[in-house]
Amino acid sequence: MKIIAQVKLLPGSAYDADALAATLRACNRAANRASEVAFAKDLKRRNVLQDEVYYALKNDFDLGAQPAVRTIKKVCDAYATLKGNIKAGNLGPEDSKRRKRAESKPITFREDAAQPYDDRILTWNLDERTVSIWTVAGRIKGIPFVCSDEALKLLASRKGESDLVMRDGMFFLIATIGLPEPEVSEPTGWLGVDLGIVNIATTNDGQIMAGRRLNRYRQHHRDLRTKLQKKGTKAAKRVLKRLRRREARHAANTNHIIAKRLVTTAERTSRGIALEDLGGIRQRVTAKKDQRARLHSWAFAQLGSFIEYKACRAGVPVVHVDPRNTSRQCSECWHTHRTNRVDQARFVCRSCGTVLHADHNGSRNIAHRADAVWQRGAVNRPSPTAR
Template sequence: MKTVVQVKLEPSACQADALAATLRACNRAANRASVVAFESGEHRRNGLHHRVYRDLRESSDLSAQPVVLTIKKVCDAYATLKANIRAGNLGPKGSKRRNKAESKPISFREDAAQAFDDRCLSWNTDGRTVSIWTTAGRLKAIGFVCSEGAAKMIADHRQGESDLVFRDGSWYLFATCDIPAPPVTQPTDWLGVDLGIVNIATTSDGQVMSGRRLERYRKRMRALTAKLQAKKTKNAKRRLKAVKRRERRFATDTNHCISKTLVQTAERTSRGIALEDLTGIRERVKAKHDQRYRLHSWAFAQLGAFVQYKADRAGVAVVHVDHRNTSRQCSACCTHKANRVDQATFACRACGMTMHADDGGTSRPKAGGGSRNIRHRAADAWQRGAANRPSAA
């Protein structure tokens, strides 16, 4: 199981300047290689290497291995673009977004991340230092900070390349670690999780993770954003970027807390986790103008990814079920659109059962809302082999 460990570097002023100059040199070289790849149509690593290697070595301050890694970055970028086009993520053929992506070479920011392998970067986890190649020579004993668990993970399981990242005025290294995943325990039951905006997650046990705090925060950020956009100054634009990053961090922290709670609950009770398959929901749902911001800022994909990797590390099974009619179905009798009275209320038109639309209450096990229906569907999906079922412990 691959995971990424982030450590924060503590370079001196001179070391930080050398790191910044290295990123600029690598990304300028990547832009030159990208133009050649676009014009020639050569996106294979070996083919592009023969076309641009000599030129990049002569026209930049990069040594051999950084040039090789830069060419690899360009090829990976074009491979990602091709995959997004094939998956339809940039729209159908002829769409404005797809035409824009296909009509010009991929460009790299001057401070974009750069990968370094073991020839350019070495770790000393005991001394909490790294040695890294730069255009100003090799910098040794650059300190970094991280938790004890992260340092041990890097020492024991780090593999492949590490990315040098400059973000919000600080320097980071992202190390890829390959950790042996524990065997997935055969679940005795399922914890159904209904995802939403008002209530970010509601479990079949009746536990509700409300999104009110996050909504209030986003409301304040929207008001601040509107004021800054009206100013149209350079400082206002810088502040807008900072506000956007702060809001993203707040939402990410919320999703981390919720996913941790869900996985711990399932692990403690020897159950699996059942989630809705919400792939492509933004394209399917038609929202009013004043609701689009709430819909598009709903980070359900991130929450699902957090649940998945935390569950993998804990040996908890995760299954995705069909999301359709989970909050309109009465598990005691029928499914009808009118059963969903409003956002919070479920009232079956056939049997008269009323309850909360998401959790379904706890008084009647067979009559439930969205999360209970998700729980019931999970057992069928697991038995049919709809999920990639690992071997049981």
């Protein structure tokens, strides 16, 4: 399996920082030139595009041989991703304007967009915690970096490319880590997880991870942004810039904590994790005007991805079940009706009289459906020989 580790670079001088920033600008300007050629001449494969633009990128943007190759590959990968999204329907009829714009003009890259580096133009010294990196001003050696102890251990298994990223004037390296996947165990049961906005996650054990604190934090930042944007002064803009991404970092940290707790519980009890397949829910669900911000800031996909990769590292199986009627079906007698869901928090079965917390009832239904999905053959189910 592949995960990433992030380290922060600490350039020793303003000259080094300017060289890194200039490198990103040059590489992304070169990427835009290559993208225009790829779009105009329909050269989306790396070999044919490289034959067309390689020498021009080197001469016009002062790139070395390997940075030019990495830049061309970045462009081809972007077009391949776009083609895959269109084919998969991620840019379908419901988003026709975005699809038409994507197909009618070349892909463009921001001047501070990430630039991939390989081992020929980036060297790591983990003992001294420094890197040697190519720039348009020459190779800069001995740039210190800082990271957590866990990330440093992961870097020992680093494979493939690392991306140079500039964020709020700071420089980071995002390294790809290759780890062996542990064998997925046969589950003895399922930990059903109901994802929501009011309660971020609820398990069929009755454990509820409430979202009240996170929702209040999001609302506080929305109100603060509105106030500062209305004010419009230079000081207000400085505060807005300082607060950028703070809400997203807090939400991601909350999702990491919840995902770790769920995976630890499943691993300790030898169970798998069952989640709802919520893909496309924002297109299917309508919300009142005052609830739209909460719906569209709901990071269910991020939480799901965190659960999946943490479960993969622990050898815990994960399955996705059909979410239809999980909130309306009784987990005791299977009676399904929309009136069973009395309100957001309460479920009362009109047939057998079962009274449960609505999200707890939903998580029990998810756990019940998981076994059928597993028997049909889940993606990460162990083979019969492995068992």
